[in-house]
Amino acid sequence: MDIIDEKPEKTILLLGNEAITRGALEAGIDVATAYPGTPSSEIADAFSAIAKYLKKKGEKPSFYFEYSINEKVALEVAAAASFSGLRALTCMKHVGLNVASDAFMTYLYVGCRGGHIIITADDPYCHSSQNEQDNRYFALFGSAPMLEPTTPQEAKEMARLGFEISEELHSPILLRTTTRLNHARGAVNLKKLKKSRGKGHFEKSPMLVTTPAVARARHPELLKMMERAEKISEKSPFNEIVAIGKTSKIGIVTSGVSFNYVKEAVEDLRVDAKILKLGMTNPLPRKMCGKLIKACEQIIIVEELEPFLENQFKAMAYDMESSVKIFGKSTGHFSRLYEYNPDIVTDALSKILKVKNPISKPIDYKIKLPSRPPTLCPGCPHRATYFAVKKVAPKETIYPTDIGCYTLGKAPPLEMADLLLCMGSNAGTACGLAVSTDQKIISFMGDSTFFHSGIPPIIDAVHHKRDVVITVLDNRTTAMTGHQPHPGTDFDGMGNPAKKILVEEVVKGCGVEHIEVTNPSDIKGTAEAFKRALDFKGPAVVVSKAPCILLENRAKRKAGKKIPTYTIDQEKCKQCNICIGKFGCPAFYYGENGTVHIDEQQCNGCGDCVQICPFDAISEKEEK
Amino acid sequence: MSSKTSIVLTGVGGHGVITAANILGKATVNADVNVYVSEVHGMAQRGGSVICTVRMGDVSSPLVASGTADAIISTEPIEALRYIRYASKNTKVITDVNPVIPFTVAVGGEEYPNLEEVFKEINSRAKLYKIDALKIAEDSGAIITKNIVMLGALAAVDVLPFKSDILFETILDNVPTKYGKINEKAFKGGIDAIKSI
Numbered sequence: 001m002d003i004i005d006e007k008p009e010k011t012i013l014l015l016g017n018e019a020i021t022r023g024a025l026e027a028g029i030d031v032a033t034a035y036p037g038t039p040s041s042e043i044a045d046a047f048s049a050i051a052k053y054l055k056k057k058g059e060k061p062s063f064y065f066e067y068s069i070n071e072k073v074a075l076e077v078a079a080a081a082s083f084s085g086l087r088a089l090t091c092m093k094h095v096g097l098n099v100a101s102d103a104f105m106t107y108l109y110v111g112c113r114g115g116h117i118i119i120t121a122d123d124p125y126c127h128s129s130q131n132e133q134d135n136r137y138f139a140l141f142g143s144a145p146m147l148e149p150t151t152p153q154e155a156k157e158m159a160r161l162g163f164e165i166s167e168e169l170h171s172p173i174l175l176r177t178t179t180r181l182n183h184a185r186g187a188v189n190l191k192k193l194k195k196s197r198g199k200g201h202f203e204k205s206p207m208l209v210t211t212p213a214v215a216r217a218r219h220p221e222l223l224k225m226m227e228r229a230e231k232i233s234e235k236s237p238f239n240e241i242v243a244i245g246k247t248s249k250i251g252i253v254t255s256g257v258s259f260n261y262v263k264e265a266v267e268d269l270r271v272d273a274k275i276l277k278l279g280m281t282n283p284l285p286r287k288m289c290g291k292l293i294k295a296c297e298q299i300i301i302v303e304e305l306e307p308f309l310e311n312q313f314k315a316m317a318y319d320m321e322s323s324v325k326i327f328g329k330s331t332g333h334f335s336r337l338y339e340y341n342p343d344i345v346t347d348a349l350s351k352i353l354k355v356k357n358p359i360s361k362p363i364d365y366k367i368k369l370p371s372r373p374p375t376l377c378p379g380c381p382h383r384a385t386y387f388a389v390k391k392v393a394p395k396e397t398i399y400p401t402d403i404g405c406y407t408l409g410k411a412p413p414l415e416m417a418d419l420l421l422c423m424g425s426n427a428g429t430a431c432g433l434a435v436s437t438d439q440k441i442i443s444f445m446g447d448s449t450f451f452h453s454g455i456p457p458i459i460d461a462v463h464h465k466r467d468v469v470i471t472v473l474d475n476r477t478t479a480m481t482g483h484q485p486h487p488g489t490d491f492d493g494m495g496n497p498a499k500k501i502l503v504e505e506v507v508k509g510c511g512v513e514h515i516e517v518t519n520p521s522d523i524k525g526t527a528e529a530f531k532r533a534l535d536f537k538g539p540a541v542v543v544s545k546a547p548c549i550l551l552e553n554r555a556k557r558k559a560g561k562k563i564p565t566y567t568i569d570q571e572k573c574k575q576c577n578i579c580i581g582k583f584g585c586p587a588f589y590y591g592e593n594g595t596v597h598i599d600e601q602q603c604n605g606c607g608d609c610v611q612i613c614p615f616d617a618i619s620e621k622e623e624k
Numbered sequence: 625m626s627s628k629t630s631i632v633l634t635g636v637g638g639h640g641v642i643t644a645a646n647i648l649g650k651a652t653v654n655a656d657v658n659v660y661v662s663e664v665h666g667m668a669q670r671g672g673s674v675i676c677t678v679r680m681g682d683v684s685s686p687l688v689a690s691g692t693a694d695a696i697i698s699t700e701p702i703e704a705l706r707y708i709r710y711a712s713k714n715t716k717v718i719t720d721v722n723p724v725i726p727f728t729v730a731v732g733g734e735e736y737p738n739l740e741e742v743f744k745e746i747n748s749r750a751k752l753y754k755i756d757a758l759k760i761a762e763d764s765g766a767i768i769t770k771n772i773v774m775l776g777a778l779a780a781v782d783v784l785p786f787k788s789d790i791l792f793e794t795i796l797d798n799v800p801t802k803y804g805k806i807n808e809k810a811f812k813g814g815i816d817a818i819k820s821i
Contacts, residue, residue, distance in 0.1 A: 011653060012653065013646070013649045013650045013652075013653045013659065013661075015663075038665055039665060041665075042665075127664070128665070151660070180662060180686065180687070183662065183663045183664070183665050184660060184661060184662050184663070184686045185645075185646065185649050185659075185660070185661035185662075185663065186659065186660050186661070186686070187653050187658060187659060259684075260660075260684045260685040260686065260687075261684075261685050261687070263684040263685075264683065264684045264685050264689075268689075341687045341689075342685050342687055342688070342689035343689055343690050346689065359689045359690055359691065359692070360690065360691045360712075361690070362690040362691065362709030362710075363709070363749075364709070365705050365706075365708050365745055366745060367705065367737045367741055367742060367745055368735070368737065369702050369705060369706055369737065370702070370725075370726050370728050370729050370732075370734035370735060370736055370737075371726065371728050371732075371734060372636065372671075372672055372673040372703075372726040372728065373672055373673075373726075373728070374637065374670035374671055374672035375670055375671045375672070375727055376670070377670060377671065405670070408670065411731075412731055412732055413731050580730045580731060581731065584727065584731050586671060586726075586727035586730075588730060589725050589729075589730050590730055601767065
């Protein structure tokens, strides 16, 4: 395992996320916590893999790691480690910080003891997210020092040195990344792994109890901390001027991955410019920025999403009574939307600097290509559940959904997703729809989402006697983000045995009076379970339980068991279209003259299609 | 001469495109050449269209500018065309010839285009190399080595800034020892397929 076995000074290829984990290990990380979410997941997955690898070798991991129940709990667990004097790390995707924000905002008032890095992995362009919020504003909002890496190498160094900054300031710090950093691989030069501190000790202090009087006393301390942080920012090696070409009155201010595009664009455009590369972006090094403003006639701000740097530079220029011209989003040269890329940055810079753009405008292909969006895998148990529900639910039924693979049920032919806000919103919106309409409501969430934030709205439904059916699609894993364990699995993130919590027992404890546990691979039985749930007056919960087909097949392969494939008897097939047009398994396809076939390469051998074919035309073929 | 090399790898989720990009990146590190790789994870993987980029040499950005790829390798024909904006006349486009029909064709009424038309359009904009990677992988002993066949083909079109031996050794370092032979066959099969065009 390269990430811990390779020697110091060696250069290896690491994913941005893995580089962060390595950096934390080089800083002697004690406690790491996370709730998985793209694009942050591999930071946590690397800790998990290392812990299991070391245990297998008979060594004790030097750190404690857990996949927490949600981001707020993850932050609280790690904060307590910090209060006990240990070095802590918490990682989450950008919207995860919304969940953790209650703890986050007051944690900054209290401050930390052991260094604590909180990683927010933002997702411009919403590659795998429900919004593209710019979490740099959380740093401003809560007064958190913030680092933004440009490359995996820098991400590792920021993770390593971030603990020192955090300890010097007695404040948790934000390490803000974006998808193109998290999921970029680059050469990373390794340093020595540092010994962790082991057990800490909690020192009692009245300042740790945030009563109003304490909060009033802590707020000015928070502001003072940010003044000290600004001094660190002025001297930080992460903030630097990268001069390209001759001395120039053109300044370009950028941070994070945008720097990569800017540097190549400036070289390709053959212009001279001073690039201010900001790695510590909160608080900004105002003296350093002021010097640039003074030295330049025009300043171009290149940053994805919101005008975070741009507005602060405008304020600084105003305070300095400078006449420097600032270009960016407000001048219409850059967008507040989506990700940037070399084309976008080079084009905007060429327009502002009035030089020819060497990148030719891409010509679109003339042939219309079919789209290839992600889809529920062949053999996914969610498809069988959805199919069963559709058999018994009235036409006007509303299907609030949630964050996970099952969101893909939105696509035709299933079309089983009508409303989605955030983690856990399925059951909350189900309650609201029950108040507001006379339509039937069947909501869906996964098991990991249930534990994350799905339980409180179920209690709300019980307390207020809402007439809703809430479904937990229980596939025994956090599938979409890479099959992480959760409280419903009997092992934890370090590979240790863990207490497995059953969804049906939790909802029973919440006071739900009608609970159905069904196996979706029995489509008829599952349809009947939903029928009973719909007929019940009041909140009903259906736990549709079957393992993720990818995990099931992985286990089968490991055990040397055969994975069957299925075939269609063309004599019996009446081309009724149910398997493709209603069930929608992507392993099915039309051959010539409308004949229907199963692609053996894609079939995962679930056999659900045997049950849905009205003509008994589908049967098991041979082993794969 | 530019000391930058840009490779685009595309295909369908599950074809091992990310693995191929990762191996190519590791080989570049082993060759002592600077490298920056960009990948697609998460929701993009569930059978969706996948694109990775590998940039080598004097580069800062992991992403490729339009019209500047040295090679595009695709495990599926229409995915090669989908990302053709990265190609110029000099770009070498290597694609497997076997279509994977997206479910939007069966379910959504979209149309899978005529393959000859697809190849014609790619050929009019870049240098096209068609190989039956699926068959080579099958003959090598496992269809999952299709991505390794593609890497073999890439090694044979003279765009990499290092010797193909380094790529081959990196592949062997990154697959379980018992599958070494199968991967060797797949890699060499890819090279031979290009040489026999």
